[in-house]
Amino acid sequence: MIIKRNLDELDSSGLSVITIGTFDGVHLGHKKIIEKLVSTAKANGFNSTILTFFPHPRMVLQQDDSLKLINTIDEKTEILEKLGLDQLIIQPFTKEFSRLSAMEYVRNILVNKLNAKKIIIGYDHRFGRNRTATIKELKEYAASFNFEVEEISAEEINEVSVSSTKIRKALEEGDIEKANLYLGYEFMLTGNITKGKGLGRQIEFPTANLNIQENYKLIPKHGVYIVKSNINKKTVYGMMNIGINPTVGGTTKSIEIHFFDFDQDLYGKTIQVNMMKRLRDEKRFESVEALKQQLYKDKANALNFIEKYHAQ
Incomplete structure (x- = not known):
């Protein structure tokens, strides 16, 4: 082309x-x-x-x-x-x-x-x-x-x-599966990986922080999502949080991805993340330990979904 x-x-x-x-x-x-x-x-x-x-x-x-x-x-x-x-x-x-x-x-x-x-x-x-x-x-x-x-x-x-309007509305409501159905492919976010505060690594869930430079790009509703990305010609699955991280006193919006069974350095790289399903709302937990336990549940739910996705 x-x-x-x-x-x-x-x-x-x-x-x-x-x-x-x-x-x-x-x-x-x-x-x-x-x-x-x-x-x-x-x-x-x-x-x-x-x-x-x-x-x-x-x-x-x-x-x-x-x-x-x-x-x-x-x-x-x-x-x-x-x-x-x-x-x-x-x-x-x-x-x-x-x-x-x-x-x-x-x-x-x-x-x-x-x-x-x-x-x-x-x-x-x-x-x-x-x-x-x-x-x-x-x-x-x-x-x-x-x-x-x-x-x-x-x-x-x-x-x-x-229509594009219907898809935007679905994304704003966090209904990724409906948006993907209308699109005929998985909605994507593309950005550079930047250094964060490293809090995820402290609770055994290291994250890559996605920085999207285009301010006109629609970012779906805050929450936790199942995602996948093609990194070094390999499909890597994970879960992504869009929000402010209220449990640790966050106030500004961030997009953080925890990739499963993956430990390569992505800092400075540009990656595309495909969104597959919304798991839950972002919420404030009573403690960091409570957040950690929820993340284990999120991971189990995500892996269960991915297994069924591959079985289709």
Whole structure:
């Protein structure tokens, strides 16, 4: 897959079938559109191309810092790369870009830059300055500029019954299994391992502290989760706490992972952690010893789940 982080980097040779959107989560509904995109392009000898935007338009136009995204831009790129696309264009979304008229957007970008021969798009797609143009206008431009528009109907979209909003809500409520069902893969957190206070090691549960640099990344509800990670080409399971560690007087949020049967130094490394199931809420225990006993129970529950997971 060719990845361009700006339309100006694109070599405009080769005709394209295009779909356009933010694709946060790259969930089952998105995959249905992308599968159609890839198969259509292959059948016609065209490039399958996604045009997406970063930052999310709401962050730029409404300066909405409260919007948290399911994927970082690198996570989204990694997921899309596995779906057989030819080209991914990540266009920086700016106020200047948002002011392009519908005509300028279609002519300058879809036609002149991307060589669109077909655009596969949702029935509710809006574009151009103030998002005033609809699929009706897009079809009119298609006739002028000699490309096709394939409309994805409301019925097709609703048939999947999945949306990025539903997934965000599930994650905010800690319902990892529902989120994973909608996504079609395990929700992930990606970050650098940094040094903590070493309290976990003192109670026989050493932890790796995950520092996520992207402040727009959605972090699920506080609690204890079963997780897995690929480290040195080996799948390692563990349990992760998201919260403030109230039993030891913590006040700031941290993400700490205890990997089972693993004792390698991870400091300074970047790892991706896949979340599988929520075990319980984070809570304050009467003592560190009580916390330690609960962690043994959590580990037993996690190992039991992992054994059943492998038996499926």
